[in-house]
Structures are given as C-alpha cells and as structure tokens.
Amino acid sequence: MKLPFAECWKIKMVEPIRMSTREEREKWLADAHYNLFMLRSDMVYIDCLTDSGTGAMSDRQWAAMMTGDESYAGARSFYELKDTIERITGFQYVIPTHQGRAAENVLFSHLVKAGDIVPGNSHFDTTKGHIEARKAFAVDCTVDEAKDTQLEVPFKGNVDLEKLEACLKENGDKVPFIIVTITNNTAGGQPVSMENLRGVRRIADKYGKRVIFDSARFAENAYFIKTREPEFKDRTIKEICREMFSLADAMTMSSKKDGLVNMGGFIATRWEDIYEGAKKYEIPFEGFLTYGGMNGRDMAALAVGLDENTEFDMLRTRIHQVEYLAKKLDEYGIPYQRPVGGHAIFVDADRVLDRVPKEEFPAQRLAIELYLEAGVRGCEIGYLLADRDPITRENRFGGNDFLRLCICRRTYTDNHMDVIAAALKNVYDRRHEITRGVEIAWEAELMRHFTVQLKPLG
Numbered sequence: 001m002k003l004p005f006a007e008c009w010k011i012k013m014v015e016p017i018r019m020s021t022r023e024e025r026e027k028w029l030a031d032a033h034y035n036l037f038m039l040r041s042d043m044v045y046i047d048c049l050t051d052s053g054t055g056a057m058s059d060r061q062w063a064a065m066m067t068g069d070e071s072y073a074g075a076r077s078f079y080e081l082k083d084t085i086e087r088i089t090g091f092q093y094v095i096p097t098h099q100g101r102a103a104e105n106v107l108f109s110h111l112v113k114a115g116d117i118v119p120g121n122s123h124f125d126t127t128k129g130h131i132e133a134r135k136a137f138a139v140d141c142t143v144d145e146a147k148d149t150q151l152e153v154p155f156k157g158n159v160d161l162e163k164l165e166a167c168l169k170e171n172g173d174k175v176p177f178i179i180v181t182i183t184n185n186t187a188g189g190q191p192v193s194m195e196n197l198r199g200v201r202r203i204a205d206k207y208g209k210r211v212i213f214d215s216a217r218f219a220e221n222a223y224f225i226k227t228r229e230p231e232f233k234d235r236t237i238k239e240i241c242r243e244m245f246s247l248a249d250a251m252t253m254s255s256k257k258d259g260l261v262n263m264g265g266f267i268a269t270r271w272e273d274i275y276e277g278a279k280k281y282e283i284p285f286e287g288f289l290t291y292g293g294m295n296g297r298d299m300a301a302l303a304v305g306l307d308e309n310t311e312f313d314m315l316r317t318r319i320h321q322v323e324y325l326a327k328k329l330d331e332y333g334i335p336y337q338r339p340v341g342g343h344a345i346f347v348d349a350d351r352v353l354d355r356v357p358k359e360e361f362p363a364q365r366l367a368i369e370l371y372l373e374a375g376v377r378g379c380e381i382g383y384l385l386a387d388r389d390p391i392t393r394e395n396r397f398g399g400n401d402f403l404r405l406c407i408c409r410r411t412y413t414d415n416h417m418d419v420i421a422a423a424l425k426n427v428y429d430r431r432h433e434i435t436r437g438v439e440i441a442w443e444a445e446l447m448r449h450f451t452v453q454l455k456p457l458g
C-alpha cells in the first residue's frame with residue numbers, strides 16, 4: 001500500500017481554542033459593526049483572517065531567539081540575517097524593517113513621486129496604498145485569465161507582458177520601476193512562472209527600468225515553479241529562489257509570511273544607489289540600519305525561518321493542507337479561484353451569493369455568514385478592500401469579490417480544515433435565501449476594510 005502523505009514536523013506546544021455559541025457570535029459581530037477585524041481573537045474558533053504573522057515557529061527558531069543580539073548598532077543577529085538573505089536571494093544590501101508595508105514605505109519614499117506610474121501584476125493593498133498616498137498610480141497588468149475563477153491555468157499570477165509593454169510605451173518616463181508580487185496575493189495566491197519573470201526582465205531591460213519583487217510569499221512561488229514548470233522539476237527550492245531573484249533588482253519583504261516569523265520585514269537589493277537612497281528614510285522611519293524596527297532575537301528567528309521555509313518538504317506540507325481543503329470544497333461544489341493557490345482559498349463570493357448585488361458587497365456578507373455559522377473568521381478580498389478610485393471616489397467593482405480563507409503555517413490540523421469546509425457547505429446550502437448584503441456606515445479614505453463600519457441589509 002502506498003503510504004499516505006504526512007506533515008514534515010510534529011507538535012511540541014499547543015494553544016487551546018474554543019467554539020462559541022451562535023448567540024454569542026451574533027452579539028459580538030453586531031458590536032464589531034460587522035467588521036471581522038474588530039473581533040477579539042477569543043471570539044474566533046478557527047482564524048483564517050490572514051496567514052501573516054500567525055504561523056507557528058519551530059523549536060530551532062525559538063532556540064535562535066535565545067541567542068539574539070540586542071545591540072543597537074552592529075548586532076550579530078543582523079549579520080546572520082543579512083548573510084541568510086544574501087545566500088537565498090543574491091542581494092547583498094539588506095535593510096530590516098518592522099514589517100512589509102514599512103519596507104514599502106521606506107523604499108517608495110526614495111523611489112516614488114507624485115504623478116508616477118507603477119505597473120506590475122496585482123499590487124497588494126498596502127503596496128497600492130503607499131503608491132496612491134504619494135499621488136502616483138498603480139497599474140495592474142495581471143493576465144486576464146486571473147479574472148475567470150474557474151479557468152485552470154498553472155500561473156494565474158503572471159504579468160500580461162503585452163499590457164506591461166503598452167504601459168511602458170505610453171508612460172515610460174513616468175515609470176520608476178515595475179513591481180511583481182510573488183505569489184500574486186490579490187489574484188488568489190496565484191504563482192508567477194519563471195518564464196514570465198524572464199519576460200518582465202526583458203521588457204524592463206528594453207525600457208531601462210528596474211524590477212522589484214514584492215516577495216511576501218516567494219518560497220511558495222518557488223514551490224509552484226518546481227512543481228508546475230517542467231524545466232525546474234529537479235532543481236531545489238533554494239536554487240529556484242536564486243534564479244527568481246536574479247531577475248530582480250530589489251525586493252520588499254513581509255517576513256510574516258514566508259519568513260515564518262510573527263513580525264518583521266526587509267528591503268534587499270543588489271544596487272548601491274537603491275540602498276543609499278532607502279537608507280535616508282530608514283533611520284527616521286524605522287530605526288538604525290542594523291535593526292530597523294526589529295528585535296535582535298526576531299532577526300535571529302527570521303534567519304532560521306527563511307532557511308527552513310526554502311526547503312521542499314516544508315512547502316509541500318503547507319501547500320498540501322491548502323489543497324486538502326480545496327478538495328473538500330470541490331466535493332461540495334463550492335466555487336473558488338482555481339487552481340488553489342499557495343496560502344489560501346479564495347471563495348468566489350459573486351458566484352456563491354449571486355443574488356446579492358455588487359453594491360452590497362457579497363464577499364463581506366459571506367464572511368459574516370461563515371463567522372456566524374461556526375466562528376470561522378475569513379477576510380474579504382474584494383470590493384471593500386479595493387477602496388475607492390482616488391480621482392472619481394467611486395467604488396471599484398471591476399475586480400473579483402473573494403472571501404479569502406487563509407491557512408496559517410504549521411498551525412491547524414486537517415480536522416480544522418474539515419470544520420471550515422463543513423461550515424462553508426452549510427452556508428452554501430442556504431445561499432439562495434441570502435439576497436441582501438451590507439452597506440457602509442463609516443469608512444476611512446484609504447485601506448478602509450480594516451476599520452470600516454457596516455450595517456447589514458435585510
């Protein structure tokens with residue numbers, strides 16, 4: 001008999017969680033203005049809000065924390081981290097930051113100015129926020145295939161090279177760099193192929209532009225390259241990472257994802273001028289160059305985490321769990337962005353709640369229903385998150401409306417996946433009774449989904 005697949009780790013420490021009653025959840029959610037970000041974590045049974053900073057560290061990472069060097073300047077832990085990053089990416093200049101958006105803030109302060117145009121695949125919301133806050137524009141050149149959730153193509157996160165080239169032809173002088181997000185979170189945790197990254201590089205070289213990778217889930221991207229792009233099937237994840245980054249000039253990183261730590265980020269680059277420019281903003285915004293918002297112990301744990309998570313077994317264990325949940329949804333006929341991506345299931349809320357008008361935010365309504373059903377917290381990645389157009393102030397209904405169910409790294413078991421799937425099935429079975437969504441009672445100007453207050457309709 002073929003042996004079944006199992007995790008490449010065992011569990012050494014556990015954290016109790018508890019299921020609440022539906023009555024409790026109804027009250028809590030009303031108090032939270034129907035915004036799941038406003039719930040306290042002990043009101044949540046299984047937390048799929050994000051895979052960011054929510055994973056479990058290994059015994060080796062905890063051990064590394066004890067050796068952290070907390071020196072203000074020149075900390076040994078910084079140099080351990082820098083050496084690891086250089087080994088994995090080839091980038092010799094490293095600037096630590098307290099998380100990914102801080103890396104964007106520091107780097108974009110140097111590179112982005114009013115009127116600039118920053119093309120790429122889908123920009124994550126903080127990336128777009130940091131561009132738009134500088135009165136510049138983010139142009140999403142993701143392949144059209146990403147919009148059709150039922151289409152099975154291996155690299156739905158790719159940049160459409162024709163769209164990219166058209167953007168550069170038209171606005172070349174206004175483009176400070178191209179940014180490619182690996183994996184493409186907004187499009188469903190979808191990977192970008194090496195072939196596509198090579199294509200982006202070719203176009204960038206033709207127009208004399210630099211390429212930056214938003215690398216939050218770069219290791220998962222490397223896993224998909226290994227398993228889906230035949231040229232790379234015999235290459236190690238670390239070799240694939242080196243090759244991916246050889247096609248970029250710099251990276252921003254949220255270490256809270258593929259760095260396997262709870263907090264942290266960094267900028268890395270091969271270019272001295274980028275480093276020198278970013279340095280000027282690093283010190284006032286984040287801190288001195290060898291800690292930038294991070295504890296020495298956290299940099300030590302990150303160095304170990306980056307090494308662990310660029311090993312095939314670790315990534316296979318993780319992606320296998322996401323695929324396990326996806327298979328359950330297939331059994332129940334629940335539509336999601338196919339094929340399932342790296343860190344989450346993106347349920348196609350427009351299709352599930354097809355009686356709820358766009359203007360009433362179907363994915364948010366689905367998130368509410370799933371929470372009320374079983375205390376499972378997902379996250380709307382749709383029309384609320386898309387914010388308003390900076391010029392017209394109209395809602396942006398052009399993209400997909402997803403309920404994202406993130407799977408934290410090394411945190412839940414497949415039994416939890418079964419509960420998530422069953423809860424979603426129960427909501428799915430009564431989908432035709434759900435005809436109304438929510439309306440906005442209060443919203444912030446940028447990144448509104450974090451703090452928005454909502455009123456349920458009907």
Ligand code: F0G
Nearest residue numbers: 050052099100101124126185214216254
């Ligand atoms: N880039 C990508 C692709 C991300 O997914 C995130 C965060 C960031 C940048 C910003 O990093 O949170 O460390 O400041 N994504 C989280 C998520 C919040 O839930 O997808 P950060």
